[in-house]
Amino acid sequence: MEMNRSMLMYVLPILMSIAALEAAAILLWRKQSYPWRESLASVAIAIGQRLSGLATAGLIAGLFTGLWQWRFFTVDMTSWWGPVLLFIGIEFFYYWQHRTMHECRWFWANHAVHHSPQHINLSGAYRIGWTGAITGAALFYVPLLFLGFSPQAISIALVLNLLYQFWLHTELVPRLGWLENILNTPSNHRVHHAINPQYLDANYGGVTVIFDRLFGTYVAEKADDACRYGLVHQMNSNNPFTIVFREWIEIWRDVRTSRTWGDALRYIFKSPGWSHDNSRLTSEKIKALARAEEEQTPTMPSSPQQNLNSASHGNLQTSAATFAKPETI
Ligand SMILES: [Zn+2]
Numbered sequence: 001m002e003m004n005r006s007m008l009m010y011v012l013p014i015l016m017s018i019a020a021l022e023a024a025a026i027l028l029w030r031k032q033s034y035p036w037r038e039s040l041a042s043v044a045i046a047i048g049q050r051l052s053g054l055a056t057a058g059l060i061a062g063l064f065t066g067l068w069q070w071r072f073f074t075v076d077m078t079s080w081w082g083p084v085l086l087f088i089g090i091e092f093f094y095y096w097q098h099r100t101m102h103e104c105r106w107f108w109a110n111h112a113v114h115h116s117p118q119h120i121n122l123s124g125a126y127r128i129g130w131t132g133a134i135t136g137a138a139l140f141y142v143p144l145l146f147l148g149f150s151p152q153a154i155s156i157a158l159v160l161n162l163l164y165q166f167w168l169h170t171e172l173v174p175r176l177g178w179l180e181n182i183l184n185t186p187s188n189h190r191v192h193h194a195i196n197p198q199y200l201d202a203n204y205g206g207v208t209v210i211f212d213r214l215f216g217t218y219v220a221e222k223a224d225d226a227c228r229y230g231l232v233h234q235m236n237s238n239n240p241f242t243i244v245f246r247e248w249i250e251i252w253r254d255v256r257t258s259r260t261w262g263d264a265l266r267y268i269f270k271s272p273g274w275s276h277d278n279s280r281l282t283s284e285k286i287k288a289l290a291r292a293e294e295e296q297t298p299t300m301p302s303s304p305q306q307n308l309n310s311a312s313h314g315n316l317q318t319s320a321a322t323f324a325k326p327e328t329i
């Protein structure tokens, strides 16, 4: 965890410089506009995330070091197969951690921050929530400890995985042929960030998309279906605090107004967009509505003013929007 901390503190300025070069390329080469305010908000959130990481890294490191005593095996990381097994293990648990972040609102509350920009560019790569430690998302990697990978080895592997993902956040890199089938690429990650209904809940991998292919969540970018980015209920704010805490506040509102303890728990832990009266849209519903529209057998929702506050992500400006108009902030 120490490594995690210092590496990101050290590399963050370098990565921001590369993001600035990308901004120049977008402005001068592509002759497109650049979302400066959004990018500055991302930088502020990235710095805040590092500071919150400083406060919580010790806790996680302590927990992992304690659990390491209970391991069943000790993997020899000087062997050729040790790092290979760790890479596969990290990819596997990263996939399930990331998928759960999208499918369970408790984790989504923190992860939604990363998905909040309405443009994809390098500056947004480390727009990461400040409340990751509170959610306990690090516990997804505990099985690797029991299997014999040390806290240091896991930490380094995770940092390298996260660093790899930096270059995925750009529109400047086109599709990369056969590599798209194996690696997580800018194209595959654009799909992950897209809110078009057919792109929802796809491509959760870190360095590869192998587990997406295995578990049926791989979706390729289509030339005739340009990605649109952001959240179902777009975050039309560049205030870092609003961005970081919005979903937590929404959860608190839902819990406070719940009529039963069961509903309160379901508002916290079920999919984003779940509601006790079925008045909101989850990703699953958005995709089903879009499919129904495609098949030209539209299914109208019960209310035209659906409350879409917390649906994980889906594009309200696309086909799903023809069924329900969103409220925007
Ligand atoms: Zn995600």
Ligand SMILES: [Zn+2]
Binding pocket: 114, 125, 169, 189, 193
């Ligand atoms: Zn991303």
